[in-house]
Amino acid sequence: MEKVNDISKSKTLYVAVIILLMAALVITVITAVSLGQVNIKVSDTYKIIFGKLIHNDEIYNSSSKAMIAIVWNMSCQEFFLVC
Secondary structure, eight states, X not given: OHHHHHHHXXXXXXXXXXXXXXXXXXXXXXXXXXXXXXXXXXXXXXXXXXXXXXXXXXXGTTSOHHHHIIIIIIIHHHHHHHO
């Protein structure tokens, strides 16, 4: 019975570590896209990326076309190219 408890604890730890790593990856992607020569708020970066991924232009309408181009066309592509 003790071996079953050990296995269940290790699975719980494994799932917790995977969730933590996935959250860290998302934060790293957003931070990497936000950094650069142009000052863009992280919240604007979230809006642009999320809006583009779900194809909803209303989410990022308040952002300028230049800002959208910088985040989506340049920063995202550079980040994924590096990966």
